[in-house]
């Protein structure tokens with residue numbers, strides 16, 4: 001894992017003082033809230049319904065045990081004893097006091113963490129494949145590039161007051177576990193015919209009220225030039241984006257307005273220009289960073305089989321454990337989606353349990369997934385039973401990865417000032433309706449995603465089943481969507497028809513699922529049946 | 545001129561800035577104002593007669609001025625670039641890095657705050673128009 005040197009540390013320390021000063025000027029009345037708002041947002045501090053929310057960056061979703069323990073400590077000391085892992089692999093505290101925020105940042109800085117650019121109109125924290133360094137299908141670990149780009153895009157002077165937020169994602173495998181093409185700028189590491197590393201670049205994706213799937217803007221950008229290419233994209237957007245309507249300022253809208261070809265042409269032109277400026281980081285810097293991500297000292301000759309005699313454990317293994325690239329090891333997913341809980345929430349105690357397990361069994365490495373679960377990426381197969389027992393004791397042993405109860409839901413009306421409707425209770429009702437394990441297993445992979453308003457933080461556009469909270473004459477109403485995907489077969493979900501009330505939408509989900517059971521071919525996933533038979537076959541069942 | 549904060553040693557240009565449209569045709573003009581949203585690249589063919597570029601900042605979160613300033617610097621322009629309008633103290637560090645070297649803020653800036661903001665970050669992660677040496681270069685000598 002990357003370690004800060006004196007420069008990185010000085011940077012986050014300076015940021016703490018910077019923010020402390022901004023808070024001081026705000027409290028002293030030197031700044032009005034209009035002026036303060038964009039400044040606090042650059043540091044992940046939102047004003048929500050009941051309190052401030054602080055979003056902490058977890059670069060490329062990677063944590064060590066010391067960091068996770070610090071997050072637990074902050075949760076206990078400054079919040080209500082828990083934190084919320086987000087769909088961008090970050091962590092949010094929902095009950096923060098403004099005057100505590102600088103101290104929290106100072107605490108984070110002691111474990112090489114920060115909240116820089118986790119909100120506001122900036123280049124956001126970079127997300128990546130949660131199985132980086134462990135997945136059998138990756139061509140290399142994408143995190144050295146993510147770290148290099150983290151530094152390159154931190155406090156970028158030209159791109160710190162962008163038209164809107166800008167999200168970058170990096171993966172390096174054919175399978176997409178990170179909702180790649182739903183990002184403004186999506187990078188997949190590939191090798192060209194000469195065997196050189198480079199990036200397949202996608203641009204203009206994003207959810208929100210006007211969803212677009214990113215289009216492939218370049219087949220191959222030489223790895224050493226990727227920062228130039230990203231700057232070119234940013235410059236074209238920064239120059240030409242609208243500034244008169246906040247809802248039309250994301251890059252996807254400019255791509256749409258200019259057309260993919262014209263946008264690409266302008267980016268290429270700017271790219272050639274940036275190449276002359278010598279702004280790319282040299283190979284030596286990449287090598288320095290990559291050295292922190294060399295594989296941990298895996299043992300050889302370990303037993304590769306798992307004792308499945310405990311049926312509850314066997315069930316968990318089948319659902320939560322994924323093949324590792326090294327024999328004798330496994331990737332263990334930890335569900336943060338207990339039935340009837342709040343998806344993505346973890347208590348301070350749970351964070352500490354996971355930190356202990358990571359330290360003891362996973363080379364001190366924890367990952368956060370965009371589906372709001374956690375991962376121990378490198379567990380010896382022979383240790384899985386001990387890991388499972390500890391998780392079980394901490395209430396973290398649900399076996400529902402990618403199943404119907406592994407729901408993504410945004411904070412919704414319970415926390416968020418922008419919400420039209422509550423998301424969490426709908427997720428909980430769906431979980432309870434389908435809680436029975438046999439039923440979950442029978443349904444197989446089924447991704448339900450819920451947003452409390454059109455901003456789509458709950459990724460409803462990418463749900464096999466999506467739910468969107470809308471305001472209908474002052475009452476909460478829910479639209480149902482089908483057919484979305486955030487995987488390598490990215491698609492945008494379609495609205496089925498008129499909306500429902502809270503219980504109505506849960507019933508409608510069940511009717512859609514029952515229709516799937518009638519129509520599916522053996523072994524076919526929900527999304528595949530939907531794609532084969534189309535929306536109408538489901539509409540009939542949903543609306544009768 | 546009293547309320548213009550300058551980071552240059554030459555004498556200020558007293559000539560009023562004309563619009564970009566007017567400037568392109570007016571061959572004796574040397575001061576031009578670029579509004580946010582106007583394409584700074586239109587100045588490049590006539591850059592040799594420009595002595596002052598005033599960048600209009602309608603709202604401080606409008607970040608187009610950063611790109612405009614860099615484009616001019618990258619084209620070799622060495623004259624004054626002034627940010628005029630809603631200039632907030634927290635922007636000045638980034639503006640300086642992009643090549644803006646004078647400031648005409650709508651509401652006066654506290655000089656102590658300006659100095660604090662400019663000196664807070666000792667190092668930078670990336671190249672820009674200010675010649676600051678990026679951290680990666682410091683690391684590798």
Ligand code: SF4
Pocket residue numbers: 410411412413416417418419420451452453454455456457458
């Ligand atoms: S989708 Fe809407 S309601 Fe949900 S968190 Fe985002 S802004 Fe708030």
